[in-house]
Amino acid sequence: MSFQTSAxxxxxxxxxxxxxxxxxVASAIRRRLPAERLLxxxxxxxQPYGPKSARTVARYAVNAAEFLVRRGIKALVVACNTASAxxxxxxxxxxxxxxxxxxxxxxxxxxxxxxxxxxCRSGAYERAIARRRTDSHVTCIPCPLFVALAEEGLxxxxxxxxxxxxxxxxxxxAGDNADCLVLGCTHFPLLAPALARLAGPGVxxxxxxxxxxxxxxxxxxxxxxAPPTQTGGLTLIATDAPDRFARIAQKLFPTLDGLPPVExxxx
Ligand code: DGL
Numbered sequence: 001m002s003f004q005t006s007a008x009x010x011x012x013x014x015x016x017x018x019x020x021x022x023x024x025v026a027s028a029i030r031r032r033l034p035a036e037r038l039l040x041x042x043x044x045x046x047q048p049y050g051p052k053s054a055r056t057v058a059r060y061a062v063n064a065a066e067f068l069v070r071r072g073i074k075a076l077v078v079a080c081n082t083a084s085a086x087x088x089x090x091x092x093x094x095x096x097x098x099x100x101x102x103x104x105x106x107x108x109x110x111x112x113x114x115x116x117x118x119x120c121r122s123g124a125y126e127r128a129i130a131r132r133r134t135d136s137h138v139t140c141i142p143c144p145l146f147v148a149l150a151e152e153g154l155x156x157x158x159x160x161x162x163x164x165x166x167x168x169x170x171x172x173x174a175g176d177n178a179d180c181l182v183l184g185c186t187h188f189p190l191l192a193p194a195l196a197r198l199a200g201p202g203v204x205x206x207x208x209x210x211x212x213x214x215x216x217x218x219x220x221x222x223x224x225x226a227p228p229t230q231t232g233g234l235t236l237i238a239t240d241a242p243d244r245f246a247r248i249a250q251k252l253f254p255t256l257d258g259l260p261p262v263e264x265x266x267x
Contacts, residue, residue, distance in 0.1 A: 006074050009224050012037035012235070013216065014068030015077045016061075018047035019151050020248050021187030022079030025094065026234060027253055028213035029077070035226040038234045041068060043267070045240035048147045050116025050185070054086040057118055061086070063267040074224055077216060081185050081208070082116045085124035092215050095119070098182050098208030099128030105204050106180040109136040112171045112203075114195070115184030117142040125184055140184070143167040150187040153251045160194045172199050182206045190252055236262040 005014075015026050019042050026040050041064055043049075049057050061083035065076055077092045078084045084093030102111050113125045120140040129136050145163050154160060172178060181199050183189050189207045196205055226232070234256065238245040242262035249256055 005069060005076055006072060007224065008074060010227055010230060011072050011074040012039040013075045013077060013220075014039050014041070014065075014071070014073035015079045016041040016043065016064040016068060016083075017080040017186055018043050018049040018082070019147075019187070020245065020252060021147070021150060021185060021190070023249055023253055023256075024186050024189040024207070025077060025079035025209040025212050027255070028209040029216055030232065030234065032213045032217050033220065033226070034232045035228070035230050036220070036232050037226070037230070038232070039068060039071060039073060040234060040236050041265070042236070042238045042245055044238045044245055047151070048116070048144070049080060049082040050118050050142070050144050050147055052118060054118065054122065057082055057086050067265065067267045075216065075219060077212060079186050079212070082118040085119045085122040092212060092219060094186060094208040094212050095124045095128055095184070097211035097215055098184055098206055099125055099132060101206040101208065101211045102180050102182045103129050103132035103136065105206060106133075106136070108177050108179045109133060110178040111136055111138045111180045111182060112168065112178045113138060113140040113182040113184040114143045114146070114168060114188055115140055116147065117144055119184055125182065139171055139178070141167055141171055143185070143188070146191055147185065147187045150190040150252075151248065153248050155190045155252070156194050160191055161198065164191065164194050164198045168195070168198060172203060178203060180204050180206060183208065234259060237265045238262050239265060239267060
């Protein structure tokens with residue numbers, strides 16, 4: 001399914017996720033493309049996407065994309081692995097970005113992907129990595145509680161460490177030869193320090209946010225780039241609990257200080 005975005009360079013880039021996770025992608029985009037205006041939708045009313053069926057997530061993703069297109073955008077970034085894995089092609093999605101990063105960085109080809117249930121069930125990472133590296137062996141592990149921890153603003157400490165060990169301890173155990181851990185859900189980079197400690201120095205963490213920002217930079221090079229006089233900005237919209245969304249977003253991303261209030265919208 002593809003969506004008709006506009007060729008007007010002054011329009012914002014639309015970004016969506018089920019909640020605060022996609023802000024990891026929005027932040028990476030802001031660092032690379034400070035003059036771009038970003039319109040971010042967090043579908044809090046219907047999160048989490050991870051445990052839901054592919055059919056339901058596809059419907060949610062189409063609603064979110066259509067909403068952003070109606071508001072007027074020049075490009076659409078699906079900052080949600082679960083939605084990228086089951087719907088919405090061809091646009092800038094985080095699964096292809098994460099797979100490209102892992103295929104490039106892994107030496108042994110043994111790659112662990114931490115993701116939601118929906119992303120693991122779809123097999124999207126296995127396919128996307130295999131297209132780039134035939135010698136790879138990918139183990140996708142569902143880590144649903146990581147989403148709840150991030151949405152709670154609980155990103156490190158003994159609870160996070162225990163949950164991380166519960167999900168990933170065995171797959172990352174020494175002797176298994178995995179040298180790459182893909183953070184295959186945009187909420188997971190928020191837990192990166194705890195995950196890096198568990199993984200140890202021999203395992204690189206791949207964050208799809210940076211690679212996604214790189215892909216967007218390429219896509220916007222030329223006539224779609226923000227006009228030179230434009231000042232960038234970030235507008236946040238939530239489908240529920242805008243105050244809660246604002247509070248957690250500010251806690252997790254202190255650099256977002258000075259944002260206008262989060263808008264409430266029905267899709
Ligand atoms: N952040 C999303 C992802 O990348 C979805 C998390 C969720 O809602 O379960 O998959």
